[in-house]
Amino acid sequence: MATWIQTMPTPLLAAQGLALSYRRGAPPVFTDVDLAVRPREIVALVGESGCGKSSLLGLLAGLNAPSCGEIRFRDTPVRRTPGEIAVVFQDPCLLPWLSVEGNAGFGLGFRSLGLPHVERRARVAEALADVGLAEHARRYPHQLSGGMAQRVALARALGRRPALILLDEPFSALDAITREAMQTLLTELVHRHASAALLVTHDLDEALRVSDRVLLMGGRSAGLVGEWELLETLGPAPRERHLRGILDLRAEILDALTRHRVPAASDPSASPCHAASGFSFDPIALPETP
Numbered sequence: 520m521a522t523w524i525q526t527m528p529t530p531l532l533a534a535q536g537l538a539l540s541y542r543r544g545a546p547p548v549f550t551d552v553d554l555a556v557r558p559r560e561i562v563a564l565v566g567e568s569g570c571g572k573s574s575l576l577g578l579l580a581g582l583n584a585p586s587c588g589e590i591r592f593r594d595t596p597v598r599r600t601p602g603e604i605a606v607v608f609q610d611p612c613l614l615p616w617l618s619v620e621g622n623a624g625f626g627l628g629f630r631s632l633g634l635p636h637v638e639r640r641a642r643v644a645e646a647l648a649d650v651g652l653a654e655h656a657r658r659y660p661h662q663l664s665g666g667m668a669q670r671v672a673l674a675r676a677l678g679r680r681p682a683l684i685l686l687d688e689p690f691s692a693l694d695a696i697t698r699e700a701m702q703t704l705l706t707e708l709v710h711r712h713a714s715a716a717l718l719v720t721h722d723l724d725e726a727l728r729v730s731d732r733v734l735l736m737g738g739r740s741a742g743l744v745g746e747w748e749l750l751e752t753l754g755p756a757p758r759e760r761h762l763r764g765i766l767d768l769r770a771e772i773l774d775a776l777t778r779h780r781v782p783a784a785s786d787p788s789a790s791p792c793h794a795a796s797g798f799s800f801d802p803i804a805l806p807e808t809p
């Protein structure tokens with residue numbers, strides 16, 4: 520196990536030696552991933568498109584099994600999604616025939632959670648209030664904006680009272696203003712409920728704004744190739760975009776991304792982190808600088 524994992528306070532979630540191949544004999548999407556999330560921290564996972572971030576998140580959520588390695592949540596092996604882990608995807612995945620209330624409570628009625636009706640209603644009401652949708656509980660998905668729909672997805676996650684929320688590009692389909700509002704909401708909710716979050720994002724500005732720690736995935740045999748502690752250097756999230764130090768850190772992370780990028784001319788079958796990149800670290804595509 521990596522020494523930094525051994526020295527960190529007892530992690531909520533810890534993965535060791537993870538590797539994933541989707542087919543027997545196919546090159547692995549990633550190998551040798553050691554990763555941990557501590558209680559109450561927000562970790563951002565960034566990396567070039569196709570390097571395996573979503574695949575890794577799927578393993579951590581217990582949605583898929585690793586080819587090698589082990590994942591432990593509260594020191595217990597993860598075989599399927601633990602009740603204390605909630606997952607939020609880019610698509611809010613709302614059921615069109617259920618109201619906002621019904622969608623937010625979806626899953627709480629499952630036998631595995633064993634929640635009585637009164638408790639379920641209370642949780643839904645609290646979660647909708649948390650995300651600012653209490654007054655829209657009777658609306659249906661077609662009556663919601665993209666930001667509202669994603670807030671319902673967040674409410675559905677919060678209703679589980681998760682110790683850890685795993686989020687896969689949850690705000691990437693939203694406009695810039697709504698995205699920033701959702702980033703602020705996410706950090707406030709994670710702090711208020713003393714939970715932790717692991718956020719997969721393409722948007723380096725987002726990672727720098729909301730996370731306590733950034734992990735970089737990439738390289739020819741994709742794995743974790745960089746780590747930055749933001750809490751100590753930049754202070755608590757959410758952060759202002761113009762905060763002193765943030766530009767330097769962004770440049771440093773972009774530089775690392777570039778160094779670990781697989782060249783476009785290389786054989787895509789030689790690496791799971793192939794060159795069909797959508798990650799915006801080309802200098803031309805850099806996020807706006809203030």
Ligand SMILES: Nc1ncnc2c1ncn2[C@@H]1O[C@H](COP(=O)(O)OP(=O)(O)OP(=O)(O)O)[C@@H](O)[C@H]1O
Pocket residue numbers: 541548566567568569570571572573574575721791797
């Ligand atoms: N179910 C699957 N079966 C086979 N291959 C898959 C499957 N899901 C993903 N892959 C492959 O695994 C690799 C990593 O994909 P993944 O979606 O995890 O990357 P990513 O870093 O999240 O990409 P992006 O940032 O574009 O969402 C890609 O080459 C992809 O084609």
